[in-house]
Amino acid sequence: MPRFLTLCLLVSLAVAGCNTKTVKTGLDAEDHYLRGEKFLKKKHYLQAIEEFRIVTYNFPGSDLVDDAQYGLAEVYFLSGDYVNAISEYQKILRDYPLSPYVDEAQFKIALSYFHQSLPPQLDQENTYKALEEFNRFLEEYPSDGELVDEARRKILECRTKLAEKAFLNAKLYERLGDYEAALIYYGEVVSEYSDTKWFAHAQFGIGEVLLKQGKKEEALEAFKKVLNGSENRKLKRKASKRIDEIVKKR
Numbered sequence: 001m002p003r004f005l006t007l008c009l010l011v012s013l014a015v016a017g018c019n020t021k022t023v024k025t026g027l028d029a030e031d032h033y034l035r036g037e038k039f040l041k042k043k044h045y046l047q048a049i050e051e052f053r054i055v056t057y058n059f060p061g062s063d064l065v066d067d068a069q070y071g072l073a074e075v076y077f078l079s080g081d082y083v084n085a086i087s088e089y090q091k092i093l094r095d096y097p098l099s100p101y102v103d104e105a106q107f108k109i110a111l112s113y114f115h116q117s118l119p120p121q122l123d124q125e126n127t128y129k130a131l132e133e134f135n136r137f138l139e140e141y142p143s144d145g146e147l148v149d150e151a152r153r154k155i156l157e158c159r160t161k162l163a164e165k166a167f168l169n170a171k172l173y174e175r176l177g178d179y180e181a182a183l184i185y186y187g188e189v190v191s192e193y194s195d196t197k198w199f200a201h202a203q204f205g206i207g208e209v210l211l212k213q214g215k216k217e218e219a220l221e222a223f224k225k226v227l228n229g230s231e232n233r234k235l236k237r238k239a240s241k242r243i244d245e246i247v248k249k250r
Contacts, residue, residue, distance in 0.1 A: 028059075029055050029058070029059035029062035029064045029065070029068075030064060032051045032052075032054045032055050032058075032059075032068075033051070033052070033055050033064045033067060033068050033071070035047075035051045036048045036050075036051030036052040036055070036068065036071050036072075037071065039051060040071060040074065040075055040078070043078075045075050045078075045079045048071070048075045049072060049075050052068040052069070052071045052072040052075065053068075053072065055067075055068035056068050056069055056072065065096075066092060066096040066099040066101060067101075069088065069091055069092050069095070069096065069101075070089075070092055070099075070101040070104070070105065072088050073085055073088035073089045073091075073092065073105065073108065074108075076088055077089075077108055077111075077112060080115075082112040082113070082115050082116050083112075083116075085108065085112045086109050086112045086113070089105040089106075089108050089109045089112070090105075090109065092105040093105055093106060093109075102141070103137070103141040103147065104147070106133070106136065106137045106140065106141060107134075107137050107141075107147050107150075107151060109133050110130050110133030110134040110136075110137055110151065110154070111130075111154070113126045113127075113129040113130035113133055114126075114127075114130040114134075114154055114157075114158065116130075117130055117158070117161065120161050120162075120164040120165045120168060121165075121168060124161065124162060124165050127158050127161050127162055128158075128162070130154070130158050131155060131158040131159065131162070134151045134154050134155045134158070135155065137151050138151055138152070138155075156195065156196070159193055159195065159196055160193075160196040160197065160198065162193065163189050163192070163193035163196040163197075163198035163199070163202075164196075164198055166185045166186075166188045166189045166192075166193070166198075166202075167185070167186070167189050167198045167201060167202055167205070169185040170182045170183075170184075170185035170186040170188075170189070170202065170205055171205070173185065174205065174208070174209055174212075179209045179212060179213055182205070182209050183206060183209055183210075186202040186203075186205045186206045186209065187202075187206070189201075189202035190202050190203055190206070197232075200226055200229065200230035200231075200232050200235055201232075201235065203222060203225050203226045203229070203230070204222070204223070204226045204235055204238065204239055206222045207219045207220075207222030207223040207226065207239070207242060208242075210222060211242070211246070216246050216249070216250075219242070219246065220243060220246050220247075223239040223240075223242045223243050223246075224239075224243065226239035227239045227240055227243065
């Protein structure tokens with residue numbers, strides 16, 4: 001079945017599941033949960049959803065209900081339906097705050113937004129949301145482990161993308177000759193994203209714009225900052241060249 005049709009069916013089943021009534025099947029909670037896990041491993045997502053939902057609706061007092069809820073969220077996440085995945089993970093945080101899955105659920109919420117993040121040239125709403133949720137994960141679940149390390153890496157990826165977005169805006173305004181707007185966006189990168197690779201590029205961009213404005217001394221200081229603070233050799237050579245040009249014209 002084509003992927004988009006599968007996702008449509010998943011969404012339809014999710015909506016229908018909200019109105020699911022308790023149905024007697026002759027199996028207990030563990031039976032249905034194990035069946036759900038089996039279907040999930042085989043990527044039979046529709047069947048997995050059905051089994052996990054039976055546990056959450058038919059056996060609300062079972063010790064496996066939070067396991068089933070997490071399994072349900074995992075089905076959507078692994079099938080690429082991140083919108084519904086977020087909704088199901090949020091139910092774990094809201095309805096089962098003492099569950100051992102809460103930290104993983106919070107991490108997966110952030111990761112779901114991250115996977116929906118668009119290229120830097122486009123709208124970055126999901127990047128901001130991913131960054132917010134990863135930071136919340138680190139604040140509320142400050143334990144050591146692989147998830148913490150991965151969250152920190154993803155935070156840097158988000159910040160790098162947002163820095164690139166601001167840098168591209170600056171370059172656009174620079175090309176259009178709106179130097180004040182360009183300086184604002186370059187300044188945003190310098191002040192907000194100094195931990196990203198775009199910091200030095202923005203600092204060089206500030207020097208270029210100031211030079212175009214005839215502010216040679218200010219441009220000189222900007223290029224010196226690139227020379228002294230950047231590890232990018234190509235950028236340092238360009239900054240050094242600009243410094244030499246300004247000094248010779250003094």
